[in-house]
Amino acid sequence: MDCQEFKRWLIDRDDCSEKKAQQAHTHRARCTDCDRLHSADEALERTMVDGFHSADVPGGMARRARALTEVVEPTPATAWTAGWRKVLVPSMALGVLVAFLIWNPRATPLITLDAIGTYALANHNRADMTMAFTADEISDPKEWFYQRLDFRFAMPNLSQRQLTFLGGRECTLGPKKAAYLFYDDNGERISVFIIPARHIEGPLQADRRYRIDMPHHRVELWKMDAMICILVQDLTTRRSTTT
Amino acid sequence: MKLPGFAANILSPGRGLTREDFWQDAAPYEGMLYRAAFQYTGSRFDAEDLVQETYLAAFRSRHQLRDRRKLKSWLFVILRNSFLKRAGRQGTGPDLAYEDGIDYDYLDQLAIFTAYEDAQQRLERKATAEDIHQHLKALPEHYRSVLILYFLEEFSYQEIADMLEIPLGTVMSRLARGKQRLKVALIRQRAHRSSREKVIPLSRKG
Numbered sequence: 097m098d099c100q101e102f103k104r105w106l107i108d109r110d111d112c113s114e115k116k117a118q119q120a121h122t123h124r125a126r127c128t129d130c131d132r133l134h135s136a137d138e139a140l141e142r143t144m145v146d147g148f149h150s151a152d153v154p155g156g157m158a159r160r161a162r163a164l165t166e167v168v169e170p171t172p173a174t175a176w177t178a179g180w181r182k183v184l185v186p187s188m189a190l191g192v193l194v195a196f197l198i199w200n201p202r203a204t205p206l207i208t209l210d211a212i213g214t215y216a217l218a219n220h221n222r223a224d225m226t227m228a229f230t231a232d233e234i235s236d237p238k239e240w241f242y243q244r245l246d247f248r249f250a251m252p253n254l255s256q257r258q259l260t261f262l263g264g265r266e267c268t269l270g271p272k273k274a275a276y277l278f279y280d281d282n283g284e285r286i287s288v289f290i291i292p293a294r295h296i297e298g299p300l301q302a303d304r305r306y307r308i309d310m311p312h313h314r315v316e317l318w319k320m321d322a323m324i325c326i327l328v329q330d331l332t333t334r335r336s337t338t339t
Numbered sequence: 340m341k342l343p344g345f346a347a348n349i350l351s352p353g354r355g356l357t358r359e360d361f362w363q364d365a366a367p368y369e370g371m372l373y374r375a376a377f378q379y380t381g382s383r384f385d386a387e388d389l390v391q392e393t394y395l396a397a398f399r400s401r402h403q404l405r406d407r408r409k410l411k412s413w414l415f416v417i418l419r420n421s422f423l424k425r426a427g428r429q430g431t432g433p434d435l436a437y438e439d440g441i442d443y444d445y446l447d448q449l450a451i452f453t454a455y456e457d458a459q460q461r462l463e464r465k466a467t468a469e470d471i472h473q474h475l476k477a478l479p480e481h482y483r484s485v486l487i488l489y490f491l492e493e494f495s496y497q498e499i500a501d502m503l504e505i506p507l508g509t510v511m512s513r514l515a516r517g518k519q520r521l522k523v524a525l526i527r528q529r530a531h532r533s534s535r536e537k538v539i540p541l542s543r544k545g
Contacts, residue, residue, distance in 0.1 A: 103446050107519070111511055133446065136453045139462035140522045147466035148490040151377045154387060158366035161394035165358075 097123040102130045106137055156233055163263065164226045189214045189310075206297035207270050212326060213308040213315040215269040219276060220287040220313070220328040227263035227278055237264055241275045247292045249323045254279060259286055269295075269326075281329075289326040296324050361401045364410050365394065371411070372418055374468070375487050379422045381472040389425070393418040412494070412502045419484055445519040452526050461529045474524035481505075482517035489514055 097105070097119040105112055105120045124131045207215070219225055234240050242248045244266045251261070259279040267276040272295045279286040293300065300306065300319040308315040316327040372393055376386035397404075397417050404413055452458055475483050484503055488494045496514075500507045 106446065108515065110515070129450075132453045132458075133449055135459060136449050136462050137522070139459060140449075140525055141518075143462065143464070143466045143525060144471065144518075144521060145490055147468060147471035148378065148487070149374065149468075150465070150471075151374050151383075151386075151468035153370040153373045154383070155369075157369045157373065157387060157390045158362065158394055161391045161398070162362050162366075164391070164395060165398050 099123075099127060099130055102127070103133070106130075106133060160227075160230060160233070163230050187218075190218050207272065207295055208297045209300075209306065209317060210308065212269055212291070212296060212317070212324070213310060216287065216289045216315060216326040216328050217310055217313055219267050219269070219289065220330070225267065225276065226265065228265035230263040231261045233263075237261075237277075240264070241266065241290075245273050245275060247323075249275065249290050250321065252277075252288060252290070252320055252325050254288070257281070284330065287328040289328075290320075290323050291326070293319060293322050293324045300324065358398075360407075361398055364407060365397060365414060368411055368414055369394075371492055372414060374491050375415060375418060376422070377468055378472050378475055378483070378487050378491075379419075381469070381476060389418060389421055392421050392425075396421060411492070412498060415488065415492075416502050423480070445523050448523055448526050452530060462526075464529060466525060470525075470528065471521075474521050474528070477524065478517060478520055482513055482520065485510060485513045486517045486521065 097116075102120055102123045105116055109117065109120070120134075124134055229237075229240060231237070238248065238251060241264065254261075259281050262278040262280050264275060264277045267274055267289070269289060269291055272291055274289045274291040277288040277290070279288060300317065302319045304318070306317040308317070312330065312332045314329045314331055316329075318325050369390060372390045373386055376389040376393075377383065380386050380389060393414060397414055404410060452462075455461065475486065478486075481503075485499055488499045488502065494502070496507055496510045499514075500510045503510070505513075
């Protein structure tokens with residue numbers, strides 16, 4: 097093998113025979129230039145392999161994706177029996193609300209209680225409202241939300257209702273940003289939204305719970321410090337309801 | 340944390356993987372998928388997003404997978420398709436019309452570079468995943484995919500050919516050319532870096 101053949105081998109070596117490799121090895125042993133080329137090429141190969149593998153892989157991606165498939169999808173029964181209602185009813189209500197806000201000459205940037213209920217319900221039923229994090233991934237959800245929203249809040253205490261916190265994401269309730277918390281209630285999804293009280297029209301008393309009955313859903317509101325919490329519960333999947 | 344099965348059997352049962360099987364088999368590939376996604380997108384956030392999108396798409400159509408042994412390559416194909424779809428949607432897609440034919444004279448450049456006194460030392464300098472992405476993104480997508488499959492997972496030529504639905508010979512030629520282009524880019528980067536390192540800053544007077 098001469099230098100030209102060696103160079104050709106160096107380019108095509110992945111596809112060359114063992115015999116060619118042996119000849120190249122022999123040539124290298126007696127040709128310094130070709131040996132230097134070979135060493136440099138090897139170094140570049142190693143650099144490439146290391147470079148490809150050097151990205152630090154964040155953990156939990158599969159687990160998070162799995163959680164999404166379990167939280168977002170409705171059960172077959174729900175999808176079949178209540179699917180159209182879940183989409184149609186909130187859409188119509190939202191349409192009426194938007195029309196009202198557009199045509200109402202006294203429309204204000206504050207959100208009414210009815211409107212907040214409708215927005216929360218629409219979010220609750222949106223299939224693309226997936227969790228951005230699960231409870232076991234984030235040690236301090238308050239901080240997570242504070243970094244993304246312009247307000248800080250305490251996590252609502254729902255232990256009396258035996259709800260298990262699953263995860264959360266940010267969302268909007270109409271024009272305002274809100275925190276969206278996902279809870280589990282014996283296998284059923286409960287959505288809790290948190291929004292600063294300053295965005296809501298009308299005072300809410302701190303020691304009272306307000307309930308808005310929507311078609312097939314129950315929406316509860318209450319004040320927690322300077323925040324309003326909105327809980328949405330699907331009644332179509334419940335055998336018995338608790339208040 | 341054990342998540343509730345709100346929708347344990349939501350998707351068509353199909354004949355393929357069950358929900359449990361799917362996650363058990365697919366979860367270990369998140370590292371491979373992430374590294375590939377990173378090389379496609381160049382962004383950690385986008386890569387994470389792409390992996391999640393891939394898992395969700397694969398999960399939804401898991402009943403289409405006939406052979407569990409091909410899960411890994413199937414996941415990669417979904418990831419690549421998702422990337423191409425996304426890139427097309429964003430209008431920043433890879434240059435698919437880019438044609439071969441440019442001779443980079445890899446060996447000539449390597450020969451010139453090896454003449455430097457500290458050439459080997461410079462060539463051994465580590466490249467980060469970001470470096471590789473910077474060079475990869477300058478290549479047409481058909482080179483990128485072959486290189487990613489080859490370097491990240493050491494798929495065989497035949498496996499790569501099956502995944503990308505191209506002939507075996509095309510895989511070999513793209514790999515050879517792609518490697519050369521990548522090596523040329525690395526050489527240039529190292530030459531550029533070292534020449535920059537030799538610049539002596541001049542202090543302004545008065």
